[in-house]
Amino acid sequence: MGKLIHTGVVIVGTGFSGMGMAIQLRKDGRDDFVVLEKAHDFGGTWRDNTYPGCACDIQSHMYSFSFEQKPDWSRSFAPQAEIWEYMRGVAQKWGLRRYTTFGVEVTGARWDAEESRWYVTTAGGDTYVGQYLVAGIGALHLPSIPELPGIEDFEGKTFHSAQWDHDYDLTGKKVAVIGTGASAIQFVPEIAPQVAELTLFQRTPPWVMPKPDHAIAPWAQTMFARVPGAQRGYRNFLYWLNEVRAVGFNGHQGILKYASKLAAWNIRRAVKDPALARKLTPDYVMGCKRVLVSNNYYPTFNRPNVGLDTEGVAEVRANSVVGRDGREHEVDAIIYGTGFHVTDAFDYLDITGVDGRDLAKQWSENGIATHNGINVTGFPNLFFLLGPNTGLGHNSVVFMIESQIRYVADAMKLVKRHNADAIDVRETAQEEFNQEIQRKLADGVWTQGGCQSWYLDAKGVNRTIWPGFTWRYWLRTRQVDPAHFELITRGKVAGKRTPVAAGR
Template sequence: MAKQQTPAPLRFLVIGAGMSGILAAIKLRGLGVEEYVVLEKAGMLGGTWRDNRYPGLTCDTPSHAYSFSFALNPEWDGYYATGAQIGAYFRKVADDFGVMPFIRFNSEVADCAFDEERALWSVTTTGGDSYEAQMVIAASGVLHHPKLPAIEGLENFAGKAFHSARWDDSAVVDGARVGVIGCGSTGIQLVNALSSRSERVVHFQRSPQWIMPVPQFAYTQEQKAAFRADPSLIEAIRNDPIYWSNIYRFTDGITDANSPQIREIQEICQQYLEEKVKDPELRAKLTPNYPAACKRLIYSWEYYDCVQRPAVAVETGGIARIEAQGVRMKDGTFHPLDVIVLATGFNADSFIRPAQVTGRGGRSLDDFWSPRPTAHRSVTLPGFPNFFMLNGPTSPVGNFPLIDIAERQWDYIAQLVAPLLAGEASAVEPTREAHAAYEEARIAAAKKTIFGAGCSSWYLDPTGIPATWPWGYQAFADAMSAPVPAEFVYSK
């Protein structure tokens, strides 16, 4: 079969058909742009909600807040939505807004290079397809390259062993002995789900997590009918002052490791642990030795109940090796297991990589991202004209609701590209001076955040600097409200 070719340069090429890629596709149609494609490496859209299918998968942002502002969903089953329902929501939104024909599935980007003479990006896929586009939007996401632990003997395990984002449907977990390695949101949710299904669950925790109590409840059919009839009821939930006061409290608190908000969060988490876990030995195992929110805070309404079920054991010792029949600890303890699930997270600094991206003067993105991934105000890169990122480096991933972040970033991008769409310029990029000033200020602020308070986490870049947005929610909203003209240069 002949390779697909695009005969004429596109206006836009979007990389990734997850949440932010779908957003970009819909927004482009809203601008009247039809000359674009979305390249998706998998055979189905959905991003993280396609890759992750593990038992208990639930978003930790309330369902009505984790929705596009232009596609409210009256059908959410609960206050926090399951991964399966979120995936279905994104597929429906893409279909409803007519962007499915613009998506090219099984099209992983291999190379993306800027042609300075023509002011065009040349993009090739691993399958050999070629495209040219004036503008590229990298919507590849953050948490999509699974991180596997370096544990001796993993390859010798006789049962099923796999990463949580590569769920093995042939693995039998009901009535089985299951080990869950990892204590982030995924590990917590897995233990919750398996605690009532498996014969035995061993939760291997290198370090326990602080858990923030949250409510979970189902929406009734009557409530859903009311949402359908009156969308303002959904807006009222999205604009709930209590929810947003918590967002502001948290995001203001993380900017200062010694803030009163952080102390309040610590007290809430500590009290929740002490109230729910009465056994002093188990409570000691579940008590972190670092301040709350230093790692990504866990939101759960049931973990402390589930972890106290008779079928669940918490193991905080070091793993020596994995043997054919289970896990051997450094103290000699042996846990016989049938299944091992690696809830060990992702390589959060990959973004668009392993695709090779080359900007002006032949400079590679890998070179620009040494020693750390970075982007000007989390969206643009000097030396890479007409290249924009959604939920890219230094975005407030883990700080605020991701859809809200992406929508605000899109509004920022739309303003930047308006002169290009009007034919007034051929390219735009931030100045190196503006980006250097931003990054200097960001690093200085990041060191003072709770993420820099001394614990290890996926927030930290290779030099130990927190890689996320270090200021509060309002600062991000203000920054995305309008680009600063002096920070950008347009080419004719």
């Protein structure tokens, strides 16, 4: 029988979200928390994704904590290894290792109304009991692998980009790449010179813009390190440079249509074969799907050993992949560049709230709904970081995470000030938030741009993206609005609920 471990806050995950929350608690003078991580090191997606060419598509100086700036980034868009090293360095500086238990996979969580505590179960049998539960699991951790007909008969090697097999030598191999997600855009140009043949199976072409990447000069690194305010000023410049892109995504598609024409010209310029260039050119407005950046993706198709299949996979045989056009491609390996479960990742949650509410079932039947992407009514003291409708297509999600961890910490302080045990968002506040979000999303490029994307759930509703400027989200989450919540004190089975006084 497993152990029962009591603590104040249970944090799940050690990506930017989980680490940020742990650091915020340390800043607040708290040490009654534990961080649970199923892997054996910090880093989240930047620990797991080690495929060739893996790098960030947001500038390094923005894709990092504002309170832990790094003056010596090697490039304007950092590679995976450098981001992971940065995260481990931050964890070490803040002493997070002593609060973190690695190799622990969370299997479920149940709210106990009598105790006002979360019971968090793990695969190893131990149960963590905490007043608060913070889910920093992120959206990009469950690889999405398509069910290809006949894949069980394939005798070659298969793996997903997020589970890259570095022991498998691709040199001289014939490779099929399934999908054109953000990872495929990065690893295809890296492995193309190494393999004998590469066939890319494309369902829908992405918009790929030139990547303004460059090495950061030593003099600039020295300036960021030694000149007060220099790096913060540069970071602010990057923030607003990125932020202005939200204008096109939110109701001003004329800007994006113009950008699409420029991008289409970039394809025609890079790809020598006109017919191939047409196949690589999307027929939807830029931004409807995630906009990608690369300088070497399109030129890769000029290589004689690289082919593009836009008909789709009909079946997989022992040593080949057959396209729907009847062509059989002999392959040694199949690599999936098909991204992750995003909106449907919540189907795997096993979280039970007030009166036995099943969160996965509730969201599956009624649609994913939260307040500020953080709280869910009927699930007291549960906080999501980078949760539904807080993802971005134009700026750094680390900015969003920092807004959220401050908000969560403020909610905990509110509970303490009122000598309460828990806080739960009002259903009316949650409904108002979701109505506002969906109203704005209806005018955005994600809905009006003429595509289907992983931003949308099975019913075609956008449950992923934050519509509009991130500074508006910062304003919204700068402080918990007491009118949106009820406080819970123990005493009854469901707890005694009281509105929060306007004076906090």
